[in-house]
Amino acid sequence: MHKIFTADNFVQLDQLRALLLENGIDCMHKGESSIGSGAAGGEVPPIAIKNELHVFEESDVEPAKALIIDFLTAHNDRSDWICPKCGEKIEKEFSDCWKCSVDEPD
Numbered sequence: 361m362h363k364i365f366t367a368d369n370f371v372q373l374d375q376l377r378a379l380l381l382e383n384g385i386d387c388m389h390k391g392e393s394s395i396g397s398g399a400a401g402g403e404v405p406p407i408a409i410k411n412e413l414h415v416f417e418e419s420d421v422e423p424a425k426a427l428i429i430d431f432l433t434a435h436n437d438r439s440d441w442i443c444p445k446c447g448e449k450i451e452k453e454f455s456d457c458w459k460c461s462v463d464e465p466d
């Protein structure tokens with residue numbers, strides 16, 4: 361079991377888990393599921409809920425991390441943009457126009 365990521369929240373973690381499964385990487389959410397597993401009588405131990413994503417195979421660690429970084433980058437409210445000055449299409453990785461150096465508009 362290899363921890364690859366700690367998500368900010370469960371929604372994000374669920375998205376990432378779906379992403380990895382879509383790409384054929386077997387993974388599981390570890391954290392919430394451990395709560396109560398050893399607690400008899402329904403008493404929940406006072407441990408913090410962790411939104412950790414784990415993969416089973418060590419060979420999946422790097423590709424899984426790469427997918428997650430791609431996903432987070434793509435969902436960071438950034439997309440390809442058009443330079444307002446020269447109309448050039450700029451890839452989202454760049455924050456200014458490679459052609460005329462105009463900054464990306466807000």
Ligand SMILES: [Zn+2]
Nearest residue numbers: 443446457460
């Ligand atoms: Zn430009």
